[in-house]
Amino acid sequence: MNIGGTLTRVLPIEDSSQIGHARRTAQQLAEQHGFDATDAGRVALVVTELASNILKHAARGELHLRVLPRAVGAGIEILAIDRAGGFDVQTCLTDGFSTRGTQGIGLGAMSRQADVFDVHADSRGTVLLTRFYPRNDKAPDRRVGISQHSLHDDPACGDVFHLAFDGASISALVIDGLGHGEEAERGARAGEQTYALTPFASPVLLLEDIHRAMIGSRGGALAIAQFDGDSLKFVGIGNIGACLIAPDKSRGLASHPGIVGGQYRKAQPFDYAHVNGQLLIMYSDGLQSRWNLQDYPGLVHRHPAVIAAILHRDFCRGRDDVTVLVVALEAAHG
Template sequence: MPRVWDVPVRDATRVRDARVAAEQAAALAGLDERRTAAAALVATELATNLLKHAEGGQVLIDVVDAPALRQDPEPSRVVQITAIDHGPGMSDVGAAVRDGYSTTRSLGAGLGTCLRLADDFGVHSTAGRGTVAVARLGMTRGSEALAPERPAGASGLGGPAVAAPRPAGGASGASGAGSPPEDSARGGAPAGALTCGALTGHAVVAGDPLGTPARPAVAAGPAAPWNDPSAWPTPARGLPDGGAPGNATPPHEPPAAGATEAAAGTATAADPSVPLAGVRAGGVNIPYGGAEYSGDAWTWVRAGDRVTLLLADGLGHGPEAARASSAAVAALHRWAHLCPAEVLAKLHDALKGTRGAAVALAQLDLGAGRLRFAGIGNVGARLREGGSWRPLLSRPGIVGVHRPTTLREEEADWAADRLLILHTDGLPSRWTPPCDAGLPAADPAVTAAVTIRDASSPARPVRDDTAVAVLTPTPPERP
């Protein structure tokens, strides 16, 4: 069941609670003593920064699948630590992650420590609205296990250093609100982002004030339009470079060699360490009222050329709701080769005997570049196509209790600028999707956390178990 540690950080005593929660999550994920200590330190730094720079916030810790769809049928589990605040926001994320930078006369090593220790680390900040930071830590540092050796003097995880990142947004409580960037006139409050991912093979990339990825300062060779999402490779072109949290293909449904090579470029089925698809997924889960278990659950799985993202909301709260959503997650791995409507029919049978759940399924055909969606119950879905958002509609009902006799699937093209958000009804019914132009380049879990941050406030916390799952293309490798 989805065990989630929800630690509200309002005073210094809760910093210890965040550290202990990270240690417990590391034990659940099977991390060794060294990586457990690293997870505890990252949680401590993020919680401390919430107090120093945002007057408090929230730390969420859970165990998720490693951030890549790989050939290995036994996916590793990693600890995900998410910090969310509604503080003043950040004016310079590039400076905030550099050692020695501080606005509170401290050593200024907190976010730099998180960057060095985490396998994946992403931050996003908007002046006046707050900041989110997401770190993931697994058994083995992704930069050591998966990425090529870095030249002397390089920094970050899994790629070349960024010598002097352009001013951007912030990391969770890394510094106070500063002067708004000049680019703020381009679209509302200034925002910024920084993303790196050793498990997905990405260099440290700082975003501009709207979150669009900047080209690393150390890059050589001809200019490439990395700020133009239309230039990014799509799954249909067979040029992906990364993956996302989730599970590998189930043992009973091995992908064909041709499909594997088409999805992974030069990768082959014999190399389980290489990500299989140019698509990423991530999510954030918040249990209602600080409960141990959330009734919501998300997962994604690959079967051949199909990648399926599932979000389930068990009826009610607590362990019984968690049991229903967990049953949906487990069943998906048996039926991921089917289309969404057929999967929902199988899930209906699998959830009989539970409370039932609302379930949404989004399935991406990597070869055709097409997205198919079907849902039952009050799990919402919105697809960003270019600069607009399109709702994808579910049918009324409860999977495992009452299934509609007919179920229509919606279809859409999948391109480099697409972004899909699935959410349970813990979000307000009229929440506004994030508007930053660079979010397709952000870590999907960061986008999920931004969605939750912007839909809530300290005076208006989430009203139910709340989960947001995000599907995005993988941006290309920076030169």
């Protein structure tokens, strides 16, 4: 199972007129990916509630949409993101409670309609996750979160990511092509295509193959992480940030200097033992590096998609393409 990189679709929610557009966009996306009328209707209902809640509680915010490729078919992910003062999530999940005098059925109904529901709220704002799968899709949800955005919403993005799954094993790639725009994307995509052929090969051999594929392009920074159900191999060239996070500690993963497709010294992979149950976070330099999940009580236990969205919301530099990839390393992931 391979998942190639795609941009996160962002829908601003700043006016009531945008609620209908968001509903239609999400419903059409679901229908395009095999959802029947009933399942697409669930998506439309929840998107309407999410957009309405943003306007009620925060005045403005965003919906982030992403297609979730599956072995057969696809799911749909919708994240509601705002910077309001937050609210008591458990209280608001109770049907009949309302802070604005409405019927108060929103969050409780959403948690039942969605196949995956999670939320983190504090004084900095709220990120609420819903994921939907067709009713005949019984495969478990993959605990992976991705937030990828191009500079100035350019259709071309110099960042790429790729994920591969084989039973309990996971292989993850992030490439940041130098600069941004079409030339950066061309080089990064050439590297991704080579990686996708053998994502579980030796990381050093993979790196050499990707390097050859990117020669003649601008080149870029790269990181590859391979999890076998217990331990992690990691190799990085350039400034792709990466770390392993447990509830009580975190550690950065070391990269080597250089440019893939340009020049770098022979890189050795690093091995990290007994990482099952930890989070792997990889990110391009469009994200600031001075963040700490400990500053967000409870966030380490939230769904990786919520974590990725919060890191993007609060630490995006705003002057480059940005990718945030969060993977829960679980032996039973397959």
